Amino acid sequence: MSPIEGMPPRPRMPIALQTLGMLTRQRPFLERQRRRYGPIFSLHMAGLGRLVVLSDPALIKHTFMADPKTLHAGSQSPLRRVLGNNSLLGIDEEHHMEQRKLLLPPFQGRRMKAYEPLIEQIAREQIAQWPEGVEFATAGPMQTITLKAILSAVFGASGERMERLERLLPRWTELGQSLSRFPRAQKDLGRLSPWGRFLRLRAEVDAILDTLIDEARRDPDVEQRLDVLALMVQARRADGSELSNAEIRDQLVTMLAAGHETTAHTLAWAVERLRRHPDVLARLVEEADAGGRALREATIREVQRMRPVISFAGRHTRRPFEVGGYRLPKGVLIGLSAGLTHYDPALFPHPDRFDPDRFLDVRPETYSWIPFGGGIRRCIGATFAHMELDVVLRVMLREVELLPTNAPDEPWKFRGVAWAPAGGGMALIRRRTPVAAPPAGEPLAAAA
Numbered sequence: 001m002s003p004i005e006g007m008p009p010r011p012r013m014p015i016a017l018q019t020l021g022m023l024t025r026q027r028p029f030l031e032r033q034r035r036r037y038g039p040i041f042s043l044h045m046a047g048l049g050r051l052v053v054l055s056d057p058a059l060i061k062h063t064f065m066a067d068p069k070t071l072h073a074g075s076q077s078p079l080r081r082v083l084g085n086n087s088l089l090g091i092d093e094e095h096h097m098e099q100r101k102l103l104l105p106p107f108q109g110r111r112m113k114a115y116e117p118l119i120e121q122i123a124r125e126q127i128a129q130w131p132e133g134v135e136f137a138t139a140g141p142m143q144t145i146t147l148k149a150i151l152s153a154v155f156g157a158s159g160e161r162m163e164r165l166e167r168l169l170p171r172w173t174e175l176g177q178s179l180s181r182f183p184r185a186q187k188d189l190g191r192l193s194p195w196g197r198f199l200r201l202r203a204e205v206d207a208i209l210d211t212l213i214d215e216a217r218r219d220p221d222v223e224q225r226l227d228v229l230a231l232m233v234q235a236r237r238a239d240g241s242e243l244s245n246a247e248i249r250d251q252l253v254t255m256l257a258a259g260h261e262t263t264a265h266t267l268a269w270a271v272e273r274l275r276r277h278p279d280v281l282a283r284l285v286e287e288a289d290a291g292g293r294a295l296r297e298a299t300i301r302e303v304q305r306m307r308p309v310i311s312f313a314g315r316h317t318r319r320p321f322e323v324g325g326y327r328l329p330k331g332v333l334i335g336l337s338a339g340l341t342h343y344d345p346a347l348f349p350h351p352d353r354f355d356p357d358r359f360l361d362v363r364p365e366t367y368s369w370i371p372f373g374g375g376i377r378r379c380i381g382a383t384f385a386h387m388e389l390d391v392v393l394r395v396m397l398r399e400v401e402l403l404p405t406n407a408p409d410e411p412w413k414f415r416g417v418a419w420a421p422a423g424g425g426m427a428l429i430r431r432r433t434p435v436a437a438p439p440a441g442e443p444l445a446a447a448a
Protein backbone atom coordinates (compact mmCIF):
# COMPACT_ATOMS: atom_id res chain seq x y z
CA MET A 1 0.00 0.00 0.00
CA SER A 2 1.41 3.39 -0.91
CA PRO A 3 1.86 5.77 2.02
CA ILE A 4 -0.50 8.65 2.71
CA GLU A 5 1.11 11.93 1.68
CA GLY A 6 1.20 14.39 4.58
CA MET A 7 0.70 14.47 8.30
CA PRO A 8 -0.94 11.87 10.59
CA PRO A 9 -4.21 12.87 12.31
CA ARG A 10 -4.16 15.55 14.98
CA PRO A 11 -6.54 16.75 17.69
CA ARG A 12 -8.99 19.41 16.62
CA MET A 13 -8.21 21.95 19.29
CA PRO A 14 -6.50 25.34 19.30
CA ILE A 15 -2.69 25.38 19.20
CA ALA A 16 -2.67 27.18 22.57
CA LEU A 17 -4.56 24.30 24.20
CA GLN A 18 -2.28 21.67 22.66
CA THR A 19 0.75 23.58 23.89
CA LEU A 20 -0.74 23.95 27.36
CA GLY A 21 -1.57 20.22 27.49
CA MET A 22 2.03 19.36 26.60
CA LEU A 23 3.53 21.72 29.13
CA THR A 24 1.29 21.09 32.09
CA ARG A 25 -0.19 17.58 31.84
CA GLN A 26 1.97 15.98 29.20
CA ARG A 27 1.44 12.28 29.86
CA PRO A 28 -2.36 12.24 30.30
CA PHE A 29 -2.63 14.61 27.34
CA LEU A 30 -0.50 12.34 25.12
CA GLU A 31 -2.26 9.20 26.41
CA ARG A 32 -5.58 10.67 25.28
CA GLN A 33 -4.25 11.29 21.78
CA ARG A 34 -2.75 7.81 21.58
CA ARG A 35 -6.04 6.20 22.64
CA ARG A 36 -7.78 8.17 19.94
CA TYR A 37 -5.32 8.06 17.05
CA GLY A 38 -2.90 5.17 17.79
CA PRO A 39 0.93 5.08 17.90
CA ILE A 40 1.45 7.88 15.34
CA PHE A 41 -0.31 11.23 15.51
CA SER A 42 0.55 14.89 15.14
CA LEU A 43 0.30 17.97 17.28
CA HIS A 44 0.85 21.62 16.62
CA MET A 45 2.72 23.47 19.30
CA ALA A 46 3.44 27.16 19.73
CA GLY A 47 7.12 27.82 19.14
CA LEU A 48 7.80 24.30 17.82
CA GLY A 49 5.41 24.02 14.88
CA ARG A 50 4.20 20.65 13.66
CA LEU A 51 5.24 17.67 15.73
CA VAL A 52 4.69 14.00 14.86
CA VAL A 53 4.60 11.81 17.99
CA LEU A 54 5.71 8.16 17.77
CA SER A 55 5.26 5.55 20.50
CA ASP A 56 5.58 2.13 18.85
CA PRO A 57 8.89 0.21 19.05
CA ALA A 58 8.83 -0.73 15.34
CA LEU A 59 8.26 2.90 14.28
CA ILE A 60 10.84 4.07 16.81
CA LYS A 61 13.42 1.60 15.47
CA HIS A 62 12.70 2.65 11.88
CA THR A 63 13.18 6.32 12.82
CA PHE A 64 16.29 5.84 14.96
CA MET A 65 17.90 3.84 12.14
CA ALA A 66 16.99 6.32 9.36
CA ASP A 67 19.60 7.91 7.11
CA PRO A 68 21.16 10.87 8.97
CA LYS A 69 20.86 12.91 5.76
CA THR A 70 17.07 12.49 5.91
CA LEU A 71 16.64 13.05 9.63
CA HIS A 72 18.65 15.65 11.51
CA ALA A 73 18.87 16.01 15.28
CA GLY A 74 21.35 18.82 15.63
CA SER A 75 21.02 21.54 12.98
CA GLN A 76 17.54 22.58 14.12
CA SER A 77 18.27 22.28 17.83
CA PRO A 78 17.55 25.45 19.84
CA LEU A 79 20.69 24.60 21.85
CA ARG A 80 22.95 24.96 18.81
CA ARG A 81 23.85 28.63 19.27
CA VAL A 82 24.00 28.32 23.01
CA LEU A 83 26.43 25.40 23.21
CA GLY A 84 28.74 26.41 20.36
CA ASN A 85 29.23 25.56 16.68
CA ASN A 86 30.96 22.23 17.33
CA SER A 87 28.59 20.93 20.01
CA LEU A 88 27.65 17.31 19.39
CA LEU A 89 24.04 18.29 20.08
CA GLY A 90 24.06 20.89 17.31
CA ILE A 91 25.70 19.11 14.36
CA ASP A 92 24.65 16.40 11.88
CA GLU A 93 25.81 14.02 9.17
CA GLU A 94 29.60 13.68 8.59
CA HIS A 95 30.58 16.37 11.09
CA HIS A 96 28.50 14.64 13.79
CA MET A 97 29.85 11.17 12.96
CA GLU A 98 33.43 12.39 13.03
CA GLN A 99 33.11 14.14 16.40
CA ARG A 100 31.07 11.30 17.90
CA LYS A 101 33.68 8.73 16.90
CA LEU A 102 36.38 10.79 18.58
CA LEU A 103 34.32 11.24 21.74
CA LEU A 104 33.06 7.69 22.21
CA PRO A 105 36.16 5.88 23.56
CA PRO A 106 36.21 7.60 26.98
CA PHE A 107 32.58 6.58 27.55
CA GLN A 108 32.98 2.88 26.87
CA GLY A 109 31.84 0.46 29.58
CA ARG A 110 35.25 -0.83 30.60
CA ARG A 111 36.46 2.66 31.57
CA MET A 112 33.61 3.21 33.99
CA LYS A 113 35.12 1.15 36.80
CA ALA A 114 37.96 3.67 36.92
CA TYR A 115 35.59 6.59 37.57
CA GLU A 116 33.73 4.85 40.39
CA PRO A 117 36.08 5.74 43.31
CA LEU A 118 36.00 9.42 42.30
CA ILE A 119 32.20 9.52 42.19
CA GLU A 120 31.94 7.54 45.41
CA GLN A 121 34.15 10.05 47.24
CA ILE A 122 32.11 13.01 45.93
CA ALA A 123 28.84 11.29 46.92
CA ARG A 124 30.12 10.47 50.42
CA GLU A 125 31.29 14.03 51.08
CA GLN A 126 28.02 15.54 49.89
CA ILE A 127 25.64 13.05 51.52
CA ALA A 128 27.49 13.61 54.83
CA GLN A 129 26.19 17.20 54.67
CA TRP A 130 22.51 16.33 54.19
CA PRO A 131 20.33 17.52 57.08
CA GLU A 132 18.89 14.91 59.43
CA GLY A 133 15.31 14.88 60.69
CA VAL A 134 13.95 17.65 58.41
CA GLU A 135 12.44 17.21 54.98
CA PHE A 136 14.55 18.66 52.17
CA ALA A 137 14.50 18.64 48.37
CA THR A 138 17.25 16.39 46.99
CA ALA A 139 17.38 17.88 43.46
CA GLY A 140 19.79 20.68 44.50
CA PRO A 141 22.18 18.46 46.53
CA MET A 142 22.08 15.84 43.76
CA GLN A 143 23.02 18.55 41.26
CA THR A 144 26.01 19.45 43.42
CA ILE A 145 27.11 15.81 43.22
CA THR A 146 26.56 15.45 39.46
CA LEU A 147 28.24 18.78 38.69
CA LYS A 148 31.32 17.83 40.71
CA ALA A 149 31.30 14.38 39.08
CA ILE A 150 31.41 15.83 35.55
CA LEU A 151 33.93 18.53 36.43
CA SER A 152 36.35 16.01 37.88
CA ALA A 153 35.79 12.90 35.72
CA VAL A 154 35.10 14.68 32.41
CA PHE A 155 36.86 18.08 32.69
CA GLY A 156 39.73 16.79 34.87
CA ALA A 157 39.34 19.93 37.04
CA SER A 158 40.39 20.25 40.67
CA GLY A 159 41.24 22.89 43.30
CA GLU A 160 40.65 26.54 42.53
CA ARG A 161 39.66 25.92 38.89
CA MET A 162 37.06 23.42 39.96
CA GLU A 163 35.64 25.97 42.41
CA ARG A 164 35.49 28.70 39.75
CA LEU A 165 33.81 26.39 37.24
CA GLU A 166 31.36 25.29 39.94
CA ARG A 167 30.40 28.92 40.42
CA LEU A 168 30.25 29.89 36.73
CA LEU A 169 28.75 26.89 34.96
CA PRO A 170 25.37 26.57 36.72
CA ARG A 171 24.73 30.29 36.03
CA TRP A 172 25.79 29.83 32.42
CA THR A 173 23.64 26.72 31.80
CA GLU A 174 20.61 28.29 33.47
CA LEU A 175 20.87 31.45 31.36
CA GLY A 176 21.59 29.37 28.25
CA GLN A 177 18.49 27.22 28.80
CA SER A 178 16.20 30.24 29.00
CA LEU A 179 17.86 32.01 26.08
CA SER A 180 17.68 28.93 23.85
CA ARG A 181 13.89 29.36 23.85
CA PHE A 182 14.09 33.02 22.76
CA PRO A 183 16.25 33.30 19.63
CA ARG A 184 15.35 37.00 19.31
CA ALA A 185 16.99 37.67 22.69
CA GLN A 186 20.28 36.22 21.38
CA LYS A 187 21.83 39.64 20.70
CA ASP A 188 24.78 41.14 22.51
CA LEU A 189 23.49 44.51 23.73
CA GLY A 190 26.22 44.93 26.31
CA ARG A 191 27.09 43.27 29.58
CA LEU A 192 23.72 44.01 31.16
CA SER A 193 21.67 42.33 28.41
CA PRO A 194 20.93 38.61 28.95
CA TRP A 195 22.85 37.46 25.84
CA GLY A 196 25.70 39.83 26.69
CA ARG A 197 25.89 38.36 30.21
CA PHE A 198 25.74 34.86 28.74
CA LEU A 199 28.63 35.52 26.32
CA ARG A 200 30.79 37.04 29.04
CA LEU A 201 30.19 34.09 31.35
CA ARG A 202 31.12 31.75 28.50
CA ALA A 203 34.32 33.72 27.88
CA GLU A 204 35.28 33.26 31.54
CA VAL A 205 34.52 29.53 31.32
CA ASP A 206 36.48 29.25 28.06
CA ALA A 207 39.56 30.89 29.59
CA ILE A 208 39.61 28.28 32.38
CA LEU A 209 39.01 25.45 29.89
CA ASP A 210 41.85 26.68 27.66
CA THR A 211 44.20 26.49 30.65
CA LEU A 212 43.06 22.94 31.41
CA ILE A 213 43.40 21.89 27.75
CA ASP A 214 46.82 23.51 27.28
CA GLU A 215 48.11 21.88 30.46
CA ALA A 216 46.88 18.48 29.28
CA ARG A 217 48.56 19.00 25.89
CA ARG A 218 51.86 19.69 27.68
CA ASP A 219 51.48 16.93 30.29
CA PRO A 220 54.08 14.19 29.61
CA ASP A 221 51.95 11.76 31.64
CA VAL A 222 48.69 12.56 29.84
CA GLU A 223 48.35 8.92 28.76
CA GLN A 224 47.99 7.86 32.39
CA ARG A 225 45.12 10.29 33.01
CA LEU A 226 41.55 9.08 33.24
CA ASP A 227 39.54 12.24 32.62
CA VAL A 228 37.69 12.69 29.33
CA LEU A 229 39.49 15.97 28.54
CA ALA A 230 42.84 14.15 28.60
CA LEU A 231 41.47 11.56 26.16
CA MET A 232 40.09 14.26 23.88
CA VAL A 233 43.49 15.93 23.74
CA GLN A 234 45.01 12.64 22.56
CA ALA A 235 42.24 11.85 20.01
CA ARG A 236 43.24 12.01 16.33
CA ARG A 237 41.13 12.33 13.18
CA ALA A 238 41.62 9.95 10.26
CA ASP A 239 44.12 12.46 8.76
CA GLY A 240 46.12 12.52 12.01
CA SER A 241 45.03 16.03 13.07
CA GLU A 242 44.00 16.77 16.64
CA LEU A 243 40.87 18.42 17.99
CA SER A 244 41.16 22.20 18.35
CA ASN A 245 40.67 23.93 21.72
CA ALA A 246 37.35 25.32 20.46
CA GLU A 247 36.10 21.83 19.57
CA ILE A 248 37.13 20.40 22.94
CA ARG A 249 35.56 23.34 24.82
CA ASP A 250 32.24 23.03 22.98
CA GLN A 251 32.08 19.28 23.64
CA LEU A 252 32.96 19.71 27.32
CA VAL A 253 30.24 22.26 27.99
CA THR A 254 27.82 20.13 25.95
CA MET A 255 28.48 17.15 28.21
CA LEU A 256 27.96 19.29 31.25
CA ALA A 257 24.71 20.75 29.90
CA ALA A 258 23.45 17.33 28.77
CA GLY A 259 24.70 15.33 31.71
CA HIS A 260 24.42 17.01 35.06
CA GLU A 261 20.77 18.05 35.46
CA THR A 262 19.46 14.92 33.73
CA THR A 263 21.37 12.67 36.14
CA ALA A 264 20.49 14.80 39.19
CA HIS A 265 16.76 14.81 38.42
CA THR A 266 16.82 11.05 37.83
CA LEU A 267 18.36 10.66 41.30
CA ALA A 268 15.70 12.97 42.76
CA TRP A 269 13.03 10.78 41.12
CA ALA A 270 14.69 7.69 42.60
CA VAL A 271 14.32 9.22 46.07
CA GLU A 272 10.71 10.13 45.29
CA ARG A 273 9.88 6.58 44.10
CA LEU A 274 11.72 4.74 46.89
CA ARG A 275 10.10 6.67 49.73
CA ARG A 276 6.75 5.54 48.35
CA HIS A 277 7.85 1.89 48.01
CA PRO A 278 9.34 0.87 51.36
CA ASP A 279 9.38 -2.82 50.41
CA VAL A 280 11.74 -2.15 47.48
CA LEU A 281 13.75 0.26 49.63
CA ALA A 282 14.29 -2.37 52.36
CA ARG A 283 15.47 -4.93 49.80
CA LEU A 284 17.85 -2.37 48.28
CA VAL A 285 19.41 -1.55 51.66
CA GLU A 286 19.91 -5.23 52.40
CA GLU A 287 21.49 -5.76 48.99
CA ALA A 288 23.80 -2.72 49.30
CA ASP A 289 24.98 -3.88 52.75
CA ALA A 290 25.78 -7.30 51.30
CA GLY A 291 27.71 -5.78 48.34
CA GLY A 292 25.16 -6.67 45.62
CA ARG A 293 23.86 -4.47 42.82
CA ALA A 294 21.37 -6.44 40.67
CA LEU A 295 18.22 -5.00 42.24
CA ARG A 296 19.74 -1.51 42.30
CA GLU A 297 20.43 -1.69 38.57
CA ALA A 298 16.89 -2.92 37.94
CA THR A 299 15.58 -0.06 40.11
CA ILE A 300 17.53 2.52 38.12
CA ARG A 301 15.97 1.17 34.91
CA GLU A 302 12.50 1.19 36.43
CA VAL A 303 12.92 4.78 37.67
CA GLN A 304 13.99 5.76 34.16
CA ARG A 305 11.05 3.89 32.67
CA MET A 306 8.47 5.55 34.91
CA ARG A 307 10.10 8.94 35.12
CA PRO A 308 12.17 9.56 31.95
CA VAL A 309 13.59 13.03 32.50
CA ILE A 310 13.86 13.64 28.74
CA SER A 311 10.43 12.77 27.45
CA PHE A 312 11.24 12.92 23.72
CA ALA A 313 14.15 12.27 21.42
CA GLY A 314 13.73 14.70 18.51
CA ARG A 315 14.45 14.36 14.78
CA HIS A 316 13.81 16.84 11.93
CA THR A 317 12.87 15.75 8.42
CA ARG A 318 15.32 17.29 5.93
CA ARG A 319 13.49 15.57 3.08
CA PRO A 320 10.26 13.51 2.89
CA PHE A 321 10.36 10.55 5.30
CA GLU A 322 8.10 7.48 5.31
CA VAL A 323 6.97 6.16 8.67
CA GLY A 324 3.86 4.35 9.95
CA GLY A 325 2.06 4.54 6.58
CA TYR A 326 2.65 8.28 6.09
CA ARG A 327 5.06 10.14 3.90
CA LEU A 328 5.97 13.12 6.10
CA PRO A 329 7.01 16.29 4.29
CA LYS A 330 10.31 18.10 4.77
CA GLY A 331 10.51 20.41 7.79
CA VAL A 332 8.61 18.34 10.36
CA LEU A 333 9.75 17.59 13.91
CA ILE A 334 9.38 13.96 14.99
CA GLY A 335 9.18 13.25 18.72
CA LEU A 336 10.03 9.69 19.77
CA SER A 337 8.13 9.58 23.01
CA ALA A 338 9.72 7.80 25.97
CA GLY A 339 6.85 9.04 28.15
CA LEU A 340 4.23 7.20 26.06
CA THR A 341 6.22 4.11 25.06
CA HIS A 342 7.27 3.39 28.65
CA TYR A 343 3.62 3.30 29.72
CA ASP A 344 2.38 0.98 26.99
CA PRO A 345 0.78 -2.01 28.82
CA ALA A 346 1.61 -4.28 25.88
CA LEU A 347 5.31 -3.58 26.49
CA PHE A 348 5.32 -3.11 30.27
CA PRO A 349 2.41 -4.90 32.00
CA HIS A 350 0.79 -2.75 34.72
CA PRO A 351 2.84 0.25 33.62
CA ASP A 352 1.65 2.42 36.53
CA ARG A 353 3.15 -0.01 39.01
CA PHE A 354 6.68 0.74 40.27
CA ASP A 355 8.13 -2.72 39.88
CA PRO A 356 11.94 -2.96 39.56
CA ASP A 357 11.65 -6.76 39.42
CA ARG A 358 10.52 -6.44 35.81
CA PHE A 359 14.15 -5.54 34.98
CA LEU A 360 15.86 -7.92 37.41
CA ASP A 361 18.57 -9.64 35.38
CA VAL A 362 16.71 -8.66 32.20
CA ARG A 363 18.18 -6.09 29.84
CA PRO A 364 15.61 -3.59 28.59
CA GLU A 365 14.50 -3.78 24.96
CA THR A 366 16.43 -1.28 22.81
CA TYR A 367 13.36 0.30 21.20
CA SER A 368 10.84 0.02 24.05
CA TRP A 369 13.00 1.48 26.82
CA ILE A 370 14.40 4.72 25.42
CA PRO A 371 15.33 7.17 28.23
CA PHE A 372 18.68 7.71 26.46
CA GLY A 373 17.23 7.98 22.94
CA GLY A 374 18.71 5.71 20.26
CA GLY A 375 20.54 5.03 17.02
CA ILE A 376 23.58 7.12 16.13
CA ARG A 377 22.37 9.90 18.46
CA ARG A 378 21.91 7.70 21.53
CA CYS A 379 23.18 9.48 24.64
CA ILE A 380 26.95 9.25 24.61
CA GLY A 381 27.02 9.48 28.42
CA ALA A 382 24.49 6.68 29.08
CA THR A 383 27.00 4.27 30.59
CA PHE A 384 28.59 7.06 32.61
CA ALA A 385 25.17 8.18 33.87
CA HIS A 386 24.20 4.60 34.78
CA MET A 387 27.46 4.15 36.72
CA GLU A 388 26.92 7.47 38.49
CA LEU A 389 23.31 6.67 39.39
CA ASP A 390 24.44 3.31 40.71
CA VAL A 391 27.29 4.68 42.84
CA VAL A 392 25.32 7.60 44.30
CA LEU A 393 22.38 5.35 45.20
CA ARG A 394 24.71 2.77 46.75
CA VAL A 395 26.38 5.41 48.93
CA MET A 396 22.99 6.87 49.90
CA LEU A 397 21.55 3.47 50.88
CA ARG A 398 24.59 2.65 52.99
CA GLU A 399 25.03 6.00 54.68
CA VAL A 400 21.47 7.13 55.46
CA GLU A 401 18.09 5.68 56.23
CA LEU A 402 15.54 7.10 53.82
CA LEU A 403 12.25 7.37 55.68
CA PRO A 404 9.11 6.30 53.79
CA THR A 405 6.19 8.66 53.24
CA ASN A 406 2.44 8.46 52.58
CA ALA A 407 2.50 11.74 50.68
CA PRO A 408 0.99 11.64 47.17
CA ASP A 409 3.37 11.11 44.25
CA GLU A 410 5.26 14.26 43.32
CA PRO A 411 3.91 15.55 39.98
CA TRP A 412 6.19 16.16 37.00
CA LYS A 413 7.56 19.65 36.43
CA PHE A 414 9.43 20.85 33.37
CA ARG A 415 12.75 22.47 34.35
CA GLY A 416 14.16 23.88 31.12
CA VAL A 417 15.76 20.66 29.84
CA ALA A 418 14.44 17.90 32.03
CA TRP A 419 11.19 16.79 33.67
CA ALA A 420 11.83 16.81 37.40
CA PRO A 421 9.76 15.95 40.47
CA ALA A 422 7.81 19.12 41.31
CA GLY A 423 8.89 19.01 44.97
CA GLY A 424 12.51 18.35 44.02
CA GLY A 425 12.41 14.75 45.33
CA MET A 426 11.73 15.46 49.02
CA ALA A 427 13.75 13.32 51.44
CA LEU A 428 13.65 12.72 55.17
CA ILE A 429 16.71 10.91 56.48
CA ARG A 430 18.39 9.49 59.57
CA ARG A 431 22.09 8.67 59.60
CA ARG A 432 22.82 4.98 59.80
CA THR A 433 25.37 3.42 62.11
CA PRO A 434 28.20 2.50 59.77
CA VAL A 435 27.91 -1.00 58.34
CA ALA A 436 30.98 -3.13 57.61
CA ALA A 437 32.45 -2.64 54.12
CA PRO A 438 30.73 -5.04 51.73
CA PRO A 439 32.67 -7.66 49.83
CA ALA A 440 34.01 -6.52 46.44
CA GLY A 441 30.97 -5.61 44.33
CA GLU A 442 29.68 -7.42 41.29
CA PRO A 443 30.90 -5.95 38.00
CA LEU A 444 28.82 -3.13 36.55
CA ALA A 445 26.69 -4.00 33.55
CA ALA A 446 28.48 -3.03 30.31
CA ALA A 447 25.96 -0.41 29.27
CA ALA A 448 22.70 0.94 30.53
Ligand code: HEM
Nearest residue numbers: 255258259262263310313372373374377378379380381385
Ligand atom coordinates in the same frame (compact mmCIF):
# COMPACT_ATOMS: atom_id res chain seq x y z
C1 HEM B 1 20.23 10.14 33.41
C2 HEM B 1 21.03 10.90 32.70
C3 HEM B 1 20.90 11.19 31.24
C4 HEM B 1 19.79 11.10 30.42
C5 HEM B 1 18.38 10.67 30.80
C6 HEM B 1 20.21 11.49 29.09
C7 HEM B 1 19.38 11.49 27.98
C8 HEM B 1 19.79 11.82 26.70
C9 HEM B 1 18.93 11.80 25.53
C10 HEM B 1 17.46 11.41 25.52
C11 HEM B 1 19.68 12.19 24.48
C12 HEM B 1 19.21 12.35 23.03
C13 HEM B 1 19.36 11.01 22.33
C14 HEM B 1 18.71 10.95 20.95
O1 HEM B 1 18.40 11.99 20.36
O2 HEM B 1 18.50 9.83 20.45
C15 HEM B 1 21.03 12.46 24.96
C16 HEM B 1 22.09 12.88 24.16
C17 HEM B 1 23.33 13.20 24.65
N1 HEM B 1 23.77 13.08 25.95
FE1 HEM B 1 22.71 12.34 27.52
N2 HEM B 1 21.54 11.82 29.12
C18 HEM B 1 22.01 11.64 30.41
C19 HEM B 1 23.31 11.82 30.86
C20 HEM B 1 24.36 12.25 30.09
C21 HEM B 1 25.72 12.40 30.54
C22 HEM B 1 26.21 12.06 31.95
C23 HEM B 1 26.45 12.90 29.50
C24 HEM B 1 27.92 13.24 29.39
C25 HEM B 1 28.79 13.15 30.36
C26 HEM B 1 25.55 13.05 28.38
C27 HEM B 1 25.89 13.53 27.14
C28 HEM B 1 25.07 13.52 26.02
C29 HEM B 1 25.50 13.95 24.70
C30 HEM B 1 26.87 14.54 24.34
C31 HEM B 1 24.41 13.74 23.84
C32 HEM B 1 24.36 14.03 22.33
C33 HEM B 1 24.66 12.73 21.57
C34 HEM B 1 24.61 12.89 20.04
O3 HEM B 1 23.87 13.76 19.54
O4 HEM B 1 25.31 12.15 19.35
N3 HEM B 1 24.28 12.65 28.78
N4 HEM B 1 21.08 12.23 26.32
